[in-house]
Amino acid sequence: xxxxxxxxxYVAQKSGLAQDAFSMFASERPAFGDxxxxxxxxxxxxRNTSPFLVAEDLKRELEEDGQVQSxxxxxxxxxxxxxxxxxxxxxxxALRQVTKPEKRTAQETVLVEYSSPxxxxxxxxxxxxxxxxxxxxxxxxxxxxxxxxxxSHIGDWGMLAGKLIAAYKLFARKPVAKxxxxxxxxxYVRFTMDEKEKPEYTQMAKKETVxxxxxxxxxxxxxxALARNSIKEFDRLYxxxxxxxxxxxxxxxxxxxxxxxxxxxxxxxxxARQSEGSMIIDLDKAGLPxxxxxxxxxxxxxxxxxxxxxxxxxxxxxxxxxxxxxANEQALHFxxxxxxxxxxxxxxxxxxxxxxxGMILGQDKxxxxxxxxxxxxxxxxLDEAIKKAESIAQQKNPELSAQEIQTIARLIGIxxxxxxxxxxxxxxxxxxxxxKMLSLDGNSAPYALYTYARLANIARxxxxxxxxxxxRDLSRLERQEFxxxxxxxxxxxxxxxxxxxxxxxxxANYLYDLAARSNAWYEQYPVLSAPAEARRARLGLAQSxxxxxxxxxxxxxxxVLEKI
RNA sequence: GCUCCUGUAGUUCAAUGGAUAGAACAAUGGUCUUCGGAACCAUCGAUGAGGGUUCGAUUCCUUCCAGGAGCACCA
Numbered sequence: 155x156x157x158x159x160x161x162x163x164y165v166a167q168k169s170g171l172a173q174d175a176f177s178m179f180a181s182e183r184p185a186f187g188d189x190x191x192x193x194x195x196x197x198x199x200x201r202n203t204s205p206f207l208v209a210e211d212l213k214r215e216l217e218e219d220g221q222v223q224s225x226x227x228x229x230x231x232x233x234x235x236x237x238x239x240x241x242x243x244x245x246x247x248a249l250r251q252v253t254k255p256e257k258r259t260a261q262e263t264v265l266v267e268y269s270s271p272x273x274x275x276x277x278x279x280x281x282x283x284x285x286x287x288x289x290x291x292x293x294x295x296x297x298x299x300x301x302x303x304x305x306s307h308i309g310d311w312g313m314l315a316g317k318l319i320a321a322y323k324l325f326a327r328k329p330v331a332k333x334x335x336x337x338x339x340x341x342y343v344r345f346t347m348d349e350k351e352k353p354e355y356t357q358m359a360k361k362e363t364v365x366x367x368x369x370x371x372x373x374x375x376x377x378x379a380l381a382r383n384s385i386k387e388f389d390r391l392y393x394x395x396x397x398x399x400x401x402x403x404x405x406x407x408x409x410x411x412x413x414x415x416x417x418x419x420x421x422x423x424x425x426a427r428q429s430e431g432s433m434i435i436d437l438d439k440a441g442l443p444x445x446x447x448x449x450x451x452x453x454x455x456x457x458x459x460x461x462x463x464x465x466x467x468x469x470x471x472x473x474x475x476x477x478x479x480x481a482n483e484q485a486l487h488f489x490x491x492x493x494x495x496x497x498x499x500x501x502x503x504x505x506x507x508x509x510x511x512g513m514i515l516g517q518d519k520x521x522x523x524x525x526x527x528x529x530x531x532x533x534x535x536l537d538e539a540i541k542k543a544e545s546i547a548q549q550k551n552p553e554l555s556a557q558e559i560q561t562i563a564r565l566i567g568i569x570x571x572x573x574x575x576x577x578x579x580x581x582x583x584x585x586x587x588x589x590k591m592l593s594l595d596g597n598s599a600p601y602a603l604y605t606y607a608r609l610a611n612i613a614r615x616x617x618x619x620x621x622x623x624x625x626r627d628l629s630r631l632e633r634q635e636f637x638x639x640x641x642x643x644x645x646x647x648x649x650x651x652x653x654x655x656x657x658x659x660x661x662a663n664y665l666y667d668l669a670a671r672s673n674a675w676y677e678q679y680p681v682l683s684a685p686a687e688a689r690r691a692r693l694g695l696a697q698s699x700x701x702x703x704x705x706x707x708x709x710x711x712x713x714v715l716e717k718i
Numbered sequence: 719g720c721u722c723c724u725g726u727a728g729u730u731c732a733a734u735g736g737a738u739a740g741a742a743c744a745a746u747g748g749u750c751u752u753c754g755g756a757a758c759c760a761u762c763g764a765u766g767a768g769g770g771u772u773c774g775a776u777u778c779c780u781u782c783c784a785g786g787a788g789c790a791c792c793a
Contacts, residue, residue: 182737192736195773205773233737234773272793309793406793432791443721449791456793485722486788512724513787550756566756578731582724583786590730594756596742597731604756612753655734663732666741673757682753696753718756 155248158189158647161238164222165193168215180644187230187237188640194234205234212236240640242628248643249628249698253705256299256646263301265471266292268479269392269400272309273384274318274338277391277532279586280481283511286575286711288479289397290658291509293709298653303471304398306388307463308405310381312454315407316363319376320355321345323362330379335387338380363453367410381405391532396568397711412462417448425498440493442486447494460491464501475505477656482510482581509656512583530586540567542592543600547718554717562718566600567592569712573599576710577662597666599712605669606703606714609696612681614716616693630691635679638671639695642702649709658710665706672699 162178165171176193194209201208209231216222216236217229227241240248268288271281288304296302321341322330328337349355366373385403392400406413417433420426426435431450437443447458467473478488488508495501544563551559574591577598578584594600628639645664652660681692704714 177736179736182740186737190737195736198773235737312793314793430790434790441721443789446790451791453791455791457790481787482723483787484793487793489722510723515786546756551754579733582731585730587730590743593730593743598742598756600756601742604754608754608757615753659732663741670741674759676753677749677758680753684753717754 155251156647156650157240157248157644159650161189161222161225162191164216164219165191165212165236168219169193169197169212171196180647181237184637186232186235187239188644189238189240190235191238192235194231194236198234206231209234209236240643242631242636245636245640245643246628248646249639252643252645252698253701255297258299258301260299261301262475263303263471263473264295265303265305265467265473265476266295266479267305267307267477268292269388270307270309270480271384271388272314273381273405274314274335274342275384276335276339277388279514279530279532279535282532282535282571283514283575283580283584284479284481285392285395285397286572287509287511287580287658288477289711290572290576290661290709291477291479291653291656292398293711294649294653294658294661297649297705297709303401303473305402305404306400308381308385308388308403310377310384310405311366311407311410311459312456313359313363315366315377315380316361317345317359318342318380319362319366319373320359322376322380324355324358330376331383333380333383335384338384360451360453377407381407391536394533394536394568395572395711396713406459406463409459409462409466412466413454413459416458416462416465417454420447420498423498425494435494435497437490437493437497439497440489442490442493445490445494457487457491457494460487461494461498461500464491464495464506468501468504473504475507476501477507477509479509479511482512484508485510507656509580511580514584514586535571535591536568538588539571539592540564543567543570543594546594551718558717562715565713565715566594566603566718569599569603569707570594572711573602573662576658577666579657579659599707600718602665602669602703602707603712603714603718605672606700606707607716607718608676609672609700609703610714610716612676612696613693613700616682616689627687627691627694630687631695632679635675635692635695638668638675639698641668641671642695642699645702645706649706661706661709665703665710668699668702668706672703 158178162173165178166173171193176191176196178189178191181187181190194205194212197208197212198205213229213231213236225241225244227239230237230239266288269281269285271277292302292304318338318341321344325341325344326333345355362373366377417426420435421433426433426447432446433448434444434446437445445457446455447461448454467476480488485508492506495506540563543566544559547559547562547566570592574593628636631639648660648664652658679692681689681696684692707714
């Protein structure tokens with residue numbers, strides 16, 4: 155149940171406004187109730203009258219409705235807004251089901267493409283955002299009842315693969331099957347460095363690329379080994395990070411049949427034309443520069459393979475929506491890609507979305523790039539985070555065994571890295587800063603985890619059974635506690651909003667707010683020592699908030715611990 | 719040169735058309751006969767500059783300033 159949505163439906167019905175003509179939002183402060191609508195402003199505009207009068211009328215109409223009556227304790231008009239104060243019964247009802255995933259009814263499929271590393275290169279900090287944000291979005295959509303397909307679109311074909319093979323043939327001293335990803339990366343770096351002075355290297359790479367595209371046996375065998383070893387390494391890091399298993403890790407190579415067909419097909423249908431020896435799709439109508447889909451040496455490009463990927467997915471997966479979780483820098487590429495797809499009559503009825511995110515910058519606010527050797531490896535970040543969490547855990551809990559500390563440190567270290575990213579709006583750049591990244595203070599993962607552990611501990615001490623959730627008794631709570639309960643009941647509304655805008659940070663911020671309110675709450679209101687009725691009600695509240703924290707952190711890919 | 723993104727407190731962030739711009743860190747002062755102090759309470763402090771649209775602008779438009787990214791054979 156989505157509270158805002160339910161309320162909105164009634165307001166729409168009574169006012170005659172379209173659902174998207176006005177908004178219903180969580181109120182900023184208790185004095186404004188729990189949810190507010192600006193419907194009166196919109197209506198007043200239409201009728202050319204005062205919002206205040208319209209609001210009073212609309213309020214009266216809503217009050218006369220039996221359904222609305224059961225949902226709210228009262229309605230208030232203030233400054234033209236209509237404020238909704240939820241009733242304890244309705245809030246309790248919402249709270250009881252707030253952590254239950256939505257049932258999959260409409261078969262709406264969301265395809266999330268994220269992480270997408272290149273073979274032959276270790277995962278660096280640059281992959282962190284795509285991987286963590288994509289993983290969270292996949293979990294969020296699943297929770298909301300969508301059919302979710304995930305795909306890491308690995309760069310494993312074309313010139314990149316050709317260069318790797320050329321580099322291997324030139325410099326390597328091991329059988330290809332024994333090549334680690336570090337070896338591959340060293341080979342690749344050496345190759346690109348030398349390439350500047352030795353144009354014959356580039357020629358060689360091109361030759362290898364062509365051989366691979368012709369699927370000559372030796373090339374394919376070598377390429378497969380390189381790809382396999384790379385993916386093994388990616389999977390190891392994904393496990394450490396604790397992200398969902400990908401439905402697919404197809405890579406560009408998977409779509410190669412389609413890629414080969416893209417150019418002739420576009421030419422035949424008149425979508426593409428020659429220009430300066432290469433093949434382009436004009437995008438004037440979209441106000442964009444043309445997109446190059448074939449090089450003058452007849453080689454394919456990223457754009458070609460991306461178009462092919464759209465075609466293949468349209469045929470096999472039939473998604474309703476595709477989320478490309480890829481850095482900001484590629485904004486133009488995706489604008490062109492989407493426009494080109496439309497031009498070619500592809501992806502009709504499919505919502506293609508570039509879920510972009512800011513870069514991770516160096517201390518000098520310049521881009522971190524592999525070439526200048528300024529890369530920070532993903533693995534380093536995780537190691538550092540865990541190390542820091544471990545020393546803090548030791549300090550805080552000297553009574554715990556080394557093994558317990560290890561478990562806690564591993565969980566909190568990873569959680570901090572994820573939370574640090576997911577609590578920020580993805581659009582802004584992040585200046586890479588070890589102390590910030592690994593911060594365990596303030597609005598951070600440990601704060602939410604700590605709150606969870608404390609609340610869980612109270613319930614445990616009371617020997618409360620999970621099914622004894624006393625959320626029927628919200629009316630037994632005092633005013634301030636009731637506010638907390640209603641806040642928890644609005645969890646699913648937040649998740650819905652996070653999905654609509656593809657902004658996981660909305661959930662992180664909500665959880666932080668909920669945790670802060672909870673901390674203030676149990677500081678002030680005793681649970682275990684309270685009189686029987688209040689005790690039962692408060693235990694119910696503690697358990698509900700616990701469940702919300704656990705579910706919410708879960709959506710961010712962060713597991714909870716009973717003890718930290 | 720063209721296009722796009724960003725500019726909020728000393729610092730890092732939140733709020734993207736709504737009510738009195740919200741946190742954290744730092745600083746300062748408090749809470750303890752503790753349902754786990756990785757806690758709670760309080761003080762200090764901000765929308766780059768100018769114009770416009772709107773009942774209402776951090777949010778939309780516009781000019782300027784500052785930073786960043788992208789712009790055909792890389793991915």
